[in-house]
Amino acid sequence: MTLLVIEDDQKTGEYLKKGFQESGYTVDLARNGIDGLHLALEGEHELIILDVMMPGMDGWTLISALRAKRDVPVIFLTAKDRLEDKIKGLQLGADDYLVKPFSFAELLLRVRTILRRGVAKDARDADIFQIGDLQFDAIKHKVTRQGVQIVLTKKEFMLLHLLIKRQGEALSRSVIASQVWDMNFDSDTNVVDVAVKRLRAKLDAPFEQKLIHTVRSVGYMFSDQP
Template sequence: MAILIIEDDPKTGDYLRKGLKENGYSVDLARTGITGLHLVMENAYELVILDVMLPGLEGWEVIRRIRLHRDLPVIFLSARDDVNDRIRGLRLGADDYLVKPFSFVELELRIRTILRRGIVRENDTFEVADLKLDVLRRKVTRGGVEIALTNKEFMLLHLLMKRQGEVLSRTQIASEVWDMNFDSDTNVVDVAIKRLRAKVDAAFNHKLISTIRSVGYSLSSEA
């Protein structure tokens, strides 16, 4: 798998290149946006890791030009942690946005997940009955009232809503949300569903999350 890193900080760039090579990837490193854009147009990369603040050509403009010609996964890796920056990056076509300082293990996991699933452009918002989820703003409301969720709870609800009406097994949920093989001795999925129900369904007469005995879980307006 060939990956291009566009990163002007020498320490970060060299660290990423070394770590990804040790994990079996073929890696090129560009120090400027202009050089990185040239390499994207001249080579067949499977994924680009892109900084925002680059000399000559900022990451925003780099991804805008990439999207005019190529459709390949792009992960922003930036010190800019404002939610509006994240929203901007995703709206420009990024597949993920990771904030510095970062965990290399988490970055490599996100890379594997993106490469495994391929390029998927999802909806920004989902709605089931009076439950609404905004992916970019990481915001969930029901009946107009905002609901605070942990990161895993948000990922779980996002999965259930984008697959609304489908029955998802515990194995499917564990793989998508925790990137793990489901162990029958582990009740992590059941515990997470219980906590999610307490926040999303408990205060409402109309329940949206259903348990399908011996199979898994489903979210639907018909629940």
């Protein structure tokens, strides 16, 4: 994971960079608000550590500009310790606010907590799909097309989930068998083909647009494209 530290004090910035790198993170470091905003908008960072009092652009202005375009998590790390400052930072969209002087162990814990929260949210979002007229919700174990609920067996649901997660990819029968049945594929068995046939009968047959496609000499692919 990549972090962005925006800190004008050279000693503090290098200390943070070294500490996070030793904790397994990749770290970009900006020494003023203008460069920091540029990196925040152009780079791919999982979280930003942001000072308030900086040359060129202060942290308040920076997070306001950032929030207008991106939703990356931000932790304020600043000497501004008044309650009013903390409230202002959180109202501007910060995810956390830590006052200097600080414990790196505490900062690292806060970073990890926010990142875990984000990973959990991403995992939940990755289990809910809207593809054309199909709605797939792995959390509620529910599949609908054109508002009509489609009742699937456990294996059919697992098969569809795999195909959807890797939509646009041609999946071999061996990959499908290992992921859905936890078994090595035997060319003498037609378990995958039978399951796909049953799934198609429920998911595709009643509708004009077909979503499960046969890829000759390979296997199957899920796509809402013809």
